Amino acid sequence: MTYHEEPEPMKKVGFFGQVFFVYIDSTAELHRRIMFFAEQKQQDEECSSQGDSSARYSSSAMVLCSGVFVSGRVIPDEINHLHHLEVLSLQNNSIGGNIRFNISTLKKLDLSLNMFSGELPADIGYWLPNLQELYLSDNTFRGTVPSSIVNASRLAVIVLSMNSFTGSIPITIGRLELLERLFFAQNYFTYEGSELNFFTSLTNCRKLRTLVFAHNPLKAFLPASIGNLSTSLQIFEASGCGIKGIIPSGIGNLTNLQRLSLDMNELNGSIPITLGKLQNIEQLYLENNRLEGGIPQELCLLKNLGELYLSKNQLSGIISSCLGDISSLTWLFLDSNTLTSTIPLTLWSHKSLIVLNLSSNNLTGNLPSSIGSSISPLVGLDLSINRLSGGIPSSIGGYQMLNNLSLAHNNLQGSIPESLGKLISLEILDLSQNNLSGMIPRSLETLRYLEYLNLSYNRLQGEIPSGGRFNKFTASSFRHNKDLCGAPKLEVLPCRNKQKESRNLSSLKYISPIIATIIGLVVAIYLLRRHRRLRKQNRTNVEPPSLLEWTRVSYYELVRATESFDESNLIGNGAYGSVFKGKLSDGVNVAVKVFNLLSEGAVKSFNVECEVLRNIRHRNLVRIISSCTNMDFRCLVMEYLPNGSLEQWLYSHNNHLSLIQRLQILIDVASALEYLHHGQPTPIIHCDLKPSNVLLDEDMQARVCDFGIAKIFGEEEFRLRTATLGTIGYMAPEYGMEGIVSPGSDVYSFGILLLETFTRKKPTEEMFSGEVSLRSWVFEATQLSVFEVVDKDLINEHLYTKQESLASIFNLAMDCTFESSSLRINMKETVTRLCKIQKNFLTNN
Numbered sequence: 140m141t142y143h144e145e146p147e148p149m150k151k152v153g154f155f156g157q158v159f160f161v162y163i164d165s166t167a168e169l170h171r172r173i174m175f176f177a178e179q180k181q182q183d184e185e186c187s188s189q190g191d192s193s194a195r196y197s198s199s200a201m202v203l204c205s206g207v208f209v210s211g212r213v214i215p216d217e218i219n220h221l222h223h224l225e226v227l228s229l230q231n232n233s234i235g236g237n238i239r240f241n242i243s244t245l246k247k248l249d250l251s252l253n254m255f256s257g258e259l260p261a262d263i264g265y266w267l268p269n270l271q272e273l274y275l276s277d278n279t280f281r282g283t284v285p286s287s288i289v290n291a292s293r294l295a296v297i298v299l300s301m302n303s304f305t306g307s308i309p310i311t312i313g314r315l316e317l318l319e320r321l322f323f324a325q326n327y328f329t330y331e332g333s334e335l336n337f338f339t340s341l342t343n344c345r346k347l348r349t350l351v352f353a354h355n356p357l358k359a360f361l362p363a364s365i366g367n368l369s370t371s372l373q374i375f376e377a378s379g380c381g382i383k384g385i386i387p388s389g390i391g392n393l394t395n396l397q398r399l400s401l402d403m404n405e406l407n408g409s410i411p412i413t414l415g416k417l418q419n420i421e422q423l424y425l426e427n428n429r430l431e432g433g434i435p436q437e438l439c440l441l442k443n444l445g446e447l448y449l450s451k452n453q454l455s456g457i458i459s460s461c462l463g464d465i466s467s468l469t470w471l472f473l474d475s476n477t478l479t480s481t482i483p484l485t486l487w488s489h490k491s492l493i494v495l496n497l498s499s500n501n502l503t504g505n506l507p508s509s510i511g512s513s514i515s516p517l518v519g520l521d522l523s524i525n526r527l528s529g530g531i532p533s534s535i536g537g538y539q540m541l542n543n544l545s546l547a548h549n550n551l552q553g554s555i556p557e558s559l560g561k562l563i564s565l566e567i568l569d570l571s572q573n574n575l576s577g578m579i580p581r582s583l584e585t586l587r588y589l590e591y592l593n594l595s596y597n598r599l600q601g602e603i604p605s606g607g608r609f610n611k612f613t614a615s616s617f618r619h620n621k622d623l624c625g626a627p628k629l630e631v632l633p634c635r636n637k638q639k640e641s642r643n644l645s646s647l648k649y650i651s652p653i654i655a656t657i658i659g660l661v662v663a664i665y666l667l668r669r670h671r672r673l674r675k676q677n678r679t680n681v682e683p684p685s686l687l688e689w690t691r692v693s694y695y696e697l698v699r700a701t702e703s704f705d706e707s708n709l710i711g712n713g714a715y716g717s718v719f720k721g722k723l724s725d726g727v728n729v730a731v732k733v734f735n736l737l738s739e740g741a742v743k744s745f746n747v748e749c750e751v752l753r754n755i756r757h758r759n760l761v762r763i764i765s766s767c768t769n770m771d772f773r774c775l776v777m778e779y780l781p782n783g784s785l786e787q788w789l790y791s792h793n794n795h796l797s798l799i800q801r802l803q804i805l806i807d808v809a810s811a812l813e814y815l816h817h818g819q820p821t822p823i824i825h826c827d828l829k830p831s832n833v834l835l836d837e838d839m840q841a842r843v844c845d846f847g848i849a850k851i852f853g854e855e856e857f858r859l860r861t862a863t864l865g866t867i868g869y870m871a872p873e874y875g876m877e878g879i880v881s882p883g884s885d886v887y888s889f890g891i892l893l894l895e896t897f898t899r900k901k902p903t904e905e906m907f908s909g910e911v912s913l914r915s916w917v918f919e920a921t922q923l924s925v926f927e928v929v930d931k932d933l934i935n936e937h938l939y940t941k942q943e944s945l946a947s948i949f950n951l952a953m954d955c956t957f958e959s960s961s962l963r964i965n966m967k968e969t970v971t972r973l974c975k976i977q978k979n980f981l982t983n984n
Contacts, residue, residue: 214238229253230274231703241266249274251298252703258282264290272296276322277703279303289314300324300351301695307331308352313340320770323352324376325695330359335382342367349770351376353400354695360384366392374769376400378424384408386425391416398422402448406430410449415440424691426450426472434473436461446470446691450496454478458497460485467491469753474498474521482522484509493753494519498545505529506551511537514820516754523547523569530554531570536561540756545569547593555594557582564758569593579604579623588758592616599623602634692765692776696724697731704733711784711831715741715847720779728779729764736773744847745773751823751846759811761834761844777844781837786830789899798933798941799980800839801896802948806973807841808833812889813966816882824850824880827865828888830895850880868902868913872958883960889969890914890955897948899930914956921949944980951976 213236214229224242228249235254245267255278260266264287273291276298283306284299294315304326312321321341339362341347347369358381366389373395382404390399391413397420406428414423415437423441426448433456434449445467454476462471463485471486474496481504486495488509493516502525511534518540527549536558538544542565551573559568560582566589575597583589584607592612600622603609614630617623624634700721701708711718716734723729734741752763752775765776785804788794796804808828815823825832825846832845848865864870864878871887873879891902894913900906902913920927925945926934933945951972954964964972 218242243268245270246293247272247274250278251276252698253278255280259285261285262287264288267291268293270294271317274298275302276300277302277698281305283307284309284312286311288312291315293317295319295346298322299326301698302326304328308337310337310340312337313343316343317346318344319346320349321347321351322349323355325354328352328355328357330357332359334360334362336362338362338368339364342369345369345371347372349374352380353377354379356381358383361387363387363389365390368393370395373397373419377404379403381405386411388413390414394418396420398424400424401428403427409433410435410438410454412437414438417441418443420444421467422446424448426452428452430454433457434459434462434478438462439464441465443467448472448691449476451475456480458483458486458502462486463489469493472496474500476500478502482506487511488513490515491754492517496521498523498525500525502527506532506535508532508534511535513537516540516756518564518756519543521545522549525549527551531556531575533558535559538562540564542588542756543567546573548572551575553577555580555599559583560585562586563588564756565589567591570597571595573597575599578602581606583607584609595619603629603631692723692767694767694769694772697721697767697774697776699724700729701731704731713845713847714738715744716774728781730777730779732775732777734773736771742773745775747849748775748846751849751851755815755819755823757811757814757818759807759840759842760814761842778842780834780842782835782839784831785833785835785841785896788835789830789896795932798897798944799977802973802977802980804833804835804839804841805893805896806970806977808843808892809889809966809970809973811841811843812885813970816885816966821851822882824882825885825888826850826874826880827869828885828892829866829869830892833892871960873960881960882965883963886955886963886966886969887960889966890952890963893948893952893955897930897933897945898928899932900928914953917949918953921946925949941980941983944976944983947972947976947979 214234216239218224218227219241221242223244225244226247227240227242227245228247230249231252233254234250235256237257238250238255239260240248243266246269248267248270249272251274255275258281263285268291270291271293272295274296277300280299280302281304284304286309288294288297288309289311292315295317296319297315298320300322301324304323306328307330308323308328312318318341335357341350342364348371350368350372351374353376360383365387370393372393375393375396376398378400379402382401384406385408386401386406388411391411394416396417399417399420399422402424403426406425407430409432410425410430412435414420415435418441420441421443423438423444423446427450430449430452432454434454436459438444438447439459439461442465444465446469447462448470450472451474454473455478457480458473458478460483462468463483468489469491470493472494475498478497478500480502482497482502484507486492487507490513495517496519498521502522505528510532515538517538520538520541521543523545524547527546528551530553531546531551533556535556539561541562544562544565544567547569548571551570553575554577555570555575557580559565560580563586565586568583568586568589568591571593573596575594576599578601579594579599581604583592584604586608589608592608593616595616595618597620599617599620601624603617603623603625605626614628617625617629617631620631623629624632627633698704700723701719704719708719708721709717710720710730715738716732719731719733721729721731734745736742749766752760756762761780762778763775764778767774767776782788788796812825812828815825825843826848827845828843832843834842834844836842864875865888867875869888869891871884874884874887891913894917895901898913898917900913900916907913907916917928925942928949929945951969955969957963
């Protein structure tokens, strides 16, 4: 095959220096391009040798970027004809076969997320002497890592994770003195010696920043030389490797470490006090080992520490109060040890803690009366299986973001406080195996998200509530509370009808002694049957089901959950990245928001979203489950909302929203904004409210999402100036023209959202230009009739009798969208008026 002309259509983005970029979208086209460039290159070289200055691609390198390839195809051998190729990136396709390149100019090779197999060529380092970056992760390569790889002496990045490599990690790897990042995770590397001596060789790599070899069956000891690794090292991950022995004290020399993962190993001995020297550490994972002794107070010196996992060890002693002085701490897991002390008061006044798990220890003392009294973003609290005593303070109702509360298996006494009904986000409540008495508070009926309730093995009495979520609970939630009564399905005694009993007693004084005797006999029979029934109750001590655990989500699990971020799982794109649907290993569906780090502002957007969402919690805000970061990857793991966005529902021909559904969705959105503006010590401005940022769960409840350009106000601020703008059509005038944002900016956007929801007209439609806007169009038309602008689907609902409600909705939208921010109402008043409109609508219909 000969190509004398450039193939059509040529998919290119142009020249950048001496690098020519070409995008390929099929294996056949890849083969065509390679043949064309190889022949063209030969012609250029001939022209150049003859003094012809018109050579088109002389001295040009080429980048073949990833595309969509035919499954099972291989890379053509002709690629070796491209003698000036510098970068070859074919990641995230379905290319297979073996690899064999002999391109000495190649600097970057990325074949990750494909179907390559077989062994790496033994002389790969001689073929690619100028290679600087090698990405082969997420394939099925096997065999050993060739020792010749050290001949590529310019290598800075090696990524071999998630393959089937075996043998030892080459000791000679340390000869790569320019090495910055090394990823060997999730393979089958083993080690024959007692110590992992390849660490000693890595001490020559003084630029090393990332070292990841987690989940390999190494089963050896960490050498003392680990302390001689580069002080540039920021990430060290060695979880799940069967590592034995102690943690060398020299690890404290790695002063720039930000993440240290040694969890799920067989480490013993004490936690070295030298960890207190890691002043930059943000994540410290030592759970699932055999560590002994106390928790060193030196850990309290880690002022940047955000996540501390010491679970499932053999730690003893006290929990130092200074842990509560680490202001950056968000996740604290000390469960499943043998700690003995009271719980430090500093943990109850902590203002950043999201999850606190102290379960399965020997902790004593009472819960303080101050618990829940300070503003806290606490989402999970597990104090189960300890020796706590006293009552449950009513102030615990202050943790309004809490969704998981377990106080089971303690010695708690007294009644269940009514204030638990204030925990509006609660999903799991376990108070079993205590000495609680009194009645079950009716306030628990208001917990609309409560999925799991366990009050068994206490001394509770009275009627079991039947409203709210209680109609879904079974007898297992109430076992072994002998004085409870309720429905037969709960396997408790029926409750007495007090009114009927009162009437019977009133008439008894007129009944003869014979009838009184009969009644006495009936009572005796009833008591006998009750006694027998109680004796037949199941007395088996059934272990209550374990609570949901808060777990970290690794990059590798996200790759599997989303099928390597396959397009079939893509559910949305935005300015800074894409959102994929995925299913975690525990079966939970999630939405994974992956940030495109090549997009300007993506990292800032990620940081802003993390900063905002770590401190807020509301039933109408999208819930962030976790985040995952490394040097080249940023993502947020969020709850998956199956009903998509409000935008999809408004403009879909297959879906229909009734007036009451639209009204409830807007109430949900307004409630979220009210919380952001008025429910925080410092107001938060969303800055980009629009229908695509309003998601709907399975019950059609709305959640506001995407806080990538949100603003957090300082204590003295009431407006901010920003260069980051939201979406045209939804921005307030002062925001779009001057970059000024305030709570009133969100109010304006909400008003536009209100208009769009009930007219099904986008503010950017062609009819709205010049002096005609969505607001002015609605205002003028409603002077005649609201039905001039209302969505025709709502008119089809025979809503001519509902004109008053629609008029009130449009009037509210007008009050939210005044051009002057000082004239707009706030979100508190907006919520009040919306609820009033809803109430009137339901009352009159």
